[in-house]
Amino acid sequence: MLPVHGFFVLFFAVCGALLLRLLTHWRRPRPARARPRVSILLPARNEAQHIERCLRSLAALSYPPELLEILIGDDHSTDDTAAVVRRFIADKPQFRLVSIGAPVGLARGKSNAIAQLTRQATADYFLLTDADMALAPDWVQHMLGAAEIDRPGSRVGVVTGATTATGGVFGRLQGLDWLFGLSVIRLLSDAGLPVTAVGNNMLITRRAYDAIGGYEALAFQITEDLQLFSCVVGAGWDYRNLWHRAVLGVSMPQPTVHCLLEQRKRWMRGTGRLPWFLSGLFGLYGLFYVVLFFPPLMSWPFTPLVLGLKVLLQTLFLHRSLRQVGRREPLWLLLLYEPYLALMSVLVIGYTLLPGHISWKERRYAWAEV
Structure with a gap:
């Protein structure tokens, strides 16, 4: 025994x-004082059922709309995703629908959609999320604060927020799964042990993204967020994992055990x-x-x-x-x-x-x- x-x-x-x-060991993240222009990148494939919930949360962000560039990438959807997006963004100039084309470089699937959106983006800070997410109103300024944009010469290249899930009992148990795993990852990251970023709630600076050549220069992996994080940290950039209501994203749960x-x-x-x-x-x-x-x-x-x-x-x-x-x-x-x-x-x-x-x-x- x-x-x-x-x-x-x-x-x-x-x-x-x-x-x-x-x-x-828990610190409240501080919002950035500066207000740079940011590009929010939202790849979407067959998300007609959920994407309006995400778009509503992005429209409700407390960041100045004129400093937001929200690019939605329609990744060859076969449902009404594009139609839902067009109706919603008709009177919202900060939103733009982008049709994702043929793969660029080595990128495929979601990484190809993100690669093409980064080529369309005009800001120096990319915020990534998924179509089944809803973000907190102060998400942008707190993610920027963790990137230390107010500090000249900052080497923070990637920031990850917190994620949970909503719904019935099955969905809320999935939410606990998200919180349990990401809380452990945050504790390890705060201790100086880099683990990963999560692609549904992430900031990456243009400088860090360009330094590794972007997704089109990376051999395809299905866990594209882990790949991006590893390459950015491996190139010498710093990282932050945040844990606060201001950077919390709430995902729709997987509807069935098979989907999960x-x-x-x-x-x-x-x-x-x-x-x-x-x-x-x-x-x-x-x-x-x-x-x-x-x-x-x-x-x-x-x-x-x-x-x-x-x-x-x-x-x-x-x-x-x-x-x-x-x-x-x-x-x-x-x-x-x-x-x-x-x-x-x-x-x-x-x-x-x-x-x-x-x-x-x-x-x-x-x-x-x-």
């Missing part, structure tokens, strides 16, 4: 350290490119169930006590993470997250191991290609 006890000592030491850091599994299979493709310390943390967390419920090791009262301690620390972590971004969830939902996480962990691993393509935005990618 000594190796088992050693595993749980390590597990709870890591969980306790993360919770302690969450409680003691497709999303997570795509994410799992990028896990091999994550830094070792984050992969180690996720691996430690995933092994918890394997070790705890391995039949020869299960015992009373050891097994329920260990599971109860995990749920307690996890619930405290989620509660504090929610409060820091201005959200609340009832205790029963925070407790429900544990069986949801256990079940989804098994399903995602099993689904990822199944042979077949990765489906994303009604396009199919072979695992070996990405």
